[in-house]
Amino acid sequence: MTHYSTKAVQTGIPRDSQSGIGISADHSIAFHFDSLEQGAEVFASGEGYSYSRVQNPTNHALEARINALEGAEYTVLTASGQAASFTAMLATCMVGDHIVASSSVFGGTSGLLNNVLPNLGIRSSLVENTVQAIQSALTPQTRLIWTEIIGNPACDVPDLGALAQLAHQHGALLVVDNTWAGVGNLCRPFEHGADIIIHSLTKWASGHGNVMGGSVSLRAGVRVDNLPILQTGKPSLLELKGEKALGIKLRAIGNQQIGMVLSPDSSAKIAQGLETLELRLERECQTTLALAQWLEAHPKVKSVAYCGLPSSSWYGLAQKYLKGGYGAVLSFEVENPSDLFKKLELIRIAPNLGDTRTLIVHPWTTTHSRLTDAGKYKSGVTPYLIRLSVGLEALEDLKADLEGAL
Numbered sequence: 257m258t259h260y261s262t263k264a265v266q267t268g269i270p271r272d273s274q275s276g277i278g279i280s281a282d283h284s285i286a287f288h289f290d291s292l293e294q295g296a297e298v299f300a301s302g303e304g305y306s307y308s309r310v311q312n313p314t315n316h317a318l319e320a321r322i323n324a325l326e327g328a329e330y331t332v333l334t335a336s337g338q339a340a341s342f343t344a345m346l347a348t349c350m351v352g353d354h355i356v357a358s359s360s361v362f363g364g365t366s367g368l369l370n371n372v373l374p375n376l377g378i379r380s381s382l383v384e385n386t387v388q389a390i391q392s393a394l395t396p397q398t399r400l401i402w403t404e405i406i407g408n409p410a411c412d413v414p415d416l417g418a419l420a421q422l423a424h425q426h427g428a429l430l431v432v433d434n435t436w437a438g439v440g441n442l443c444r445p446f447e448h449g450a451d452i453i454i455h456s457l458t459k460w461a462s463g464h465g466n467v468m469g470g471s472v473s474l475r476a477g478v479r480v481d482n483l484p485i486l487q488t489g490k491p492s493l494l495e496l497k498g499e500k501a502l503g504i505k506l507r508a509i510g511n512q513q514i515g516m517v518l519s520p521d522s523s524a525k526i527a528q529g530l531e532t533l534e535l536r537l538e539r540e541c542q543t544t545l546a547l548a549q550w551l552e553a554h555p556k557v558k559s560v561a562y563c564g565l566p567s568s569s570w571y572g573l574a575q576k577y578l579k580g581g582y583g584a585v586l587s588f589e590v591e592n593p594s595d596l597f598k599k600l601e602l603i604r605i606a607p608n609l610g611d612t613r614t615l616i617v618h619p620w621t622t623t624h625s626r627l628t629d630a631g632k633y634k635s636g637v638t639p640y641l642i643r644l645s646v647g648l649e650a651l652e653d654l655k656a657d658l659e660g661a662l
């Protein structure tokens with residue numbers, strides 16, 4: 257299997273006469289051991305099935321599918337994208353450590369960095385999404401460089417190759433939130449040197465706005481022996497070193513110990529969503545580009561942020577790192593967003609992304625409202641800015657709705 261579309265529908269399904277064609281939910285909480293010794297082995301290694309909070313067949317199948325689509329060595333599923341980010345942070349950092357992130361990361365990610373991690377003695381710096389700004393913020397304690405492709409809502413694009421090189425020279429890891437690129441579809445960060453990929457599977461992966469989930473994936477051969485947390489952690493499962501250490505630690509922390517585990521029902525829904533991801537995203541990217549071009553030429557629109565527009569300062573990096581489309585989200589500024597929202601008849605006002613339906617939101621008063629005004633501007637959010645997550649409706653219907661409202 258070499259092609260994305262084949263892997264998306266075939267991976268994770270056993271080929272035997274006892275199995276159905278598809279990934280369906282197994283609701284069992286506990287799993288049978290053949291002997292006392294086998295039970296002991298499963299508990300000691302952290303591998304195999306014992307209790308569903310640790311691992312279960314449905315999640316295992318979805319993890320295999322995500323591994324195939326991202327080119328990952330190992331994936332751990334979590335209850336949400338937010339849980340995935342928190343799991344990755346906790347499994348790699350400990351008291352005294354430091355994270356450098358681009359200031360355009362999702363608001364929930366900056367919330368973890370600003371409000372939660374400081375209580376655990378982990379500091380962070382949020383800086384402009386350029387290699388220079390990120391390099392200047394590194395300290396001897398920096399364990400992670402954290403970035404997002406594509407940035408929200410400014411549609412900025414990180415220089416993944418340069419950031420991976422920078423992280424590795426510094427003994428740190430590069431984490432990429434690849435949510436907007438749809439599980440290895442528009443971008444495959446491991447091919448550019450990233451070490452860890454985060455997903456909110458709530459978005460394009462599941463794709464229908466009706467399930468939450470997240471994942472953390474590891475690149476094959478990721479070097480973790482310089483992470484202090486892997487040398488000092490206890491109890492014994494967390495003391496593991498070597499190639500499998502980080503994967504086992506992610507599962508032990510995120511799933512087994514804190515319990516931020518994905519339910520098998522959600523897992524089965526997400527596995528189904530992945531089967532049509534490529535088709536949905538292809539169509540949505542085409543519609544988004546056409547809307548971006550049309551909005552850019554519209555007299556009532558002050559500005560458009562979309563990395564697929566040649567006028568965008570991120571266009572060069574977008575061409576380098578995104579294949580098959582520039583994403584299904586654009587942002588634009590108008591004089592009076594409230595007035596525009598009131599006049600929309602088709603497009604729905606809702607704070608989500610990657611739904612089959614087009615959703616619009618005012619980041620200043622919703623998704624980014626908890627940031628200071630300075631923080632909002634730093635993330636590319638102004639009072640005039642509107643974010644549009646483009647769904648599967650016909651381009652002409654979306655244009656007509658926006659034209660009426662403009």
Ligand SMILES: Cc1ncc(COP(=O)(O)O)c(C=O)c1O
Binds near residue numbers: 337362408433435609
């Ligand atoms: C880029 C990105 N990462 C992570 C998250 C968090 O995901 P979830 O809502 O599944 O917790 C979101 C949510 O909007 C997101 O847009």
